[in-house]
Amino acid sequence: MPSRLTKPSVWLPILSLVLVLGGWEVVGRSIDPLLFAPPSAVAATLASLLATGELQAAAQVTMKALFLGYALAIIAGIPFGVLMGALPRLGDILQPYLYAIFSTPRVVVVPLIIVWFGIGFEARLFLVFFWSAIAISVNTAQGVRHARPDLVEVARSFRANRIEMARHVLIPGAIPFVVAGLRIGAERAIVGVIIGEMFLQIVGLGGVIQKGSVELLPAKMLSAVMVIAVLGTIIVTMLDLVEKRFQSWRGEST
């Protein structure tokens, strides 16, 4: 398809990839092929990891904790957020704690999680669930409280009852915020699952990186990093698309 390839949005990234990989291959080989793992070595490692099924198994372990934790975060986060939004006083009281927890780097909370949950599946699940749930609930609460006074007024002037008000004004107004929370929550969940696998229980894709580090095999680490990057890109891109779809609903009142 020559017409496709002449588009700069297609051939420029390809050109740049070729340049980067080529340069890396040359430099990596000339310095220390073991340490600087040129693309050829990464490709070979990736192939062998896939052939033995190690990578697939690791990805499965990662996804299980990721999706379960994220699902729980949604199930808990949205209702909790609605509650905080509906009871502004509760929301205001809890806000500082949620904010403090949310801005605390999770690597430093690892020691606490070890004493509370051990280093098993539950501990990893908690790392995924808790921070993701906070992101979702805080955003949901903001959305519920965001109801535009002018639209509420309009609905009231047309004598809308409570259910109609929720259906036509409150829920549509809150959805963009909830969706934004879901995206931020997903980003948090991905980081959480990898932290758990590198610091708590050496399993999954994070575990592959950690093992590669111990065995001094950068090619192995890079293989896992690539899989994580692809996984992250897919998830975040999907949620980005959903978010854009609802963006226009987020009209601000003036």
Next chain:
Amino acid sequence: MKRRPNHEVRRDQLIGVAVFLTVWEVSAQAFDKPLLLPPVSAILAALWELLISGALIKALGESILLLVAGLAVASLIGFICGTLIARSKTAYWMLNPYFSALFVTPTIALVPLVLVWFGFGFTGRVIVVVLAAVVPILFSVASGLRDSPDDLIEVARSFGVKGEIQLLFQVRLRAAMPVLMAGLRLAAGRAVVGMAVAETYLRLGGIGGLIKSYGAVFQTDFVFAAILPLSLLGIAIVTLISRFERRLHWT
């Protein structure tokens, strides 16, 4: 947005904190498992000890140095690449995919590679902070400069401002300032995470190292006592930047 009066919110929050700490203290005393849940008084005692021994100040100093160095390097790289990406389609298509990938990859996953390639010295640790913080800065520079303020550019040109560089500094960057500051705020939050990661994974140092070494010997009260200033550091930096941001809102 339903906003309650500030003084009411503050009163409720104060009462909330008092209740929270009391309940914590009482239940921790009753529970009596300081390994799992040290009482507030023990945490405060630990904090006091960290303070007077000077360990906390020293660790914070180290951490802030790392943070500032990392943010500075990230800003420089983000500024240069962001400007390129905004002003040139070629640069956009050649560079943007890598930065997008970097944005969604957890920094923690990259740290073992940094360790192998750059070691655990200051360079390696700065690189970790840069990896964490560079993308929001870069994206904000790119998006801030992409929405070209054509009308103001025309004003400046009509009064004799000449050349792309002059226009960049006198108009484009100024107009992009709110976006740039929002990017810096995001970056600062991520930089704190990067800093903690570097300090716990590469070489125990700074406040992150302090926490990890107390965690290793299961001194939970000291772990809490050291996490507290770290959280406050993160919140303080972000708040500082938002303050500055608010002053920039002209529209």
Next chain:
Amino acid sequence: MTNATIRNTHPPAIELKGIRKSFVLSEGRNARTVMALDGIDLAINQHEFVTIIGPSGCGKTTLLRVMASLILPDAGDVLVDGAPVSEPGTKRAMVFQTFGLFPWKTVIDNVTFPLMVRKLPAAKAREIAMEHLVRVGLEKFVDAHPHQLSGGMQQRVGLSRALATGADVLLMDEPFGAIDAQTREFMQEELMRIWQEEQKTVIFITHDLDEAVMLADRVLLMSRGPGRVREIIDVDLPRPRTDYDVRVRKNFTETRSHLWNLLRNDLVEQRAEETT
């Protein structure tokens, strides 16, 4: 000095010779050329007040940007005081429809901006700016930011900035278009006063027929499609015209309806083209 002697001893303030300008509009794959100015010859005398009207998209703004040397014509020459120019200069100053104030600068810093570009000492620039701000009654707002001012006040800042440059020629693109009707009349009076006191040359684009006739020595009517000068009309009304009843004079109403009839044809044609 009478107008006649000025005309004899001075070259025109601004002269356009055979100006052509077209733009390339790229809509996806197929590019289309739009002729915005198609051979404009025009001389604007020293101290003259010329208003320009014409249907939307006829090239008024393009004409003004060419006069300001913000864009270069494809063909033809722009002469200021008889000398050809190719970049913005200190003899011409623009006033913009959307005011063109830098939102991050205070009022005074907006006004000193052109002077700072010219490397004037800050104190001197400030002094000049203050003088002009006082004249338009904005001395209390020098340290405010533009968003804290009403539209009328913002445009007074824009006007002060142009006047503070000391330029002899003011190029104004629908300067009062975004200002409410009452403030607008007030600003018109103010502009006429300044123009008369300071002997400026003003080129003023507007969509408002009353405004066009009210302010002008000559009204320049542009025609739709390839931008050309359709007609130039002398406005024979006594000055000062600050008096409201200038609008009910016979000359005023006749000139106005003459312009409207010309303009109306263009608008009807444009409508027809759009609907087919």
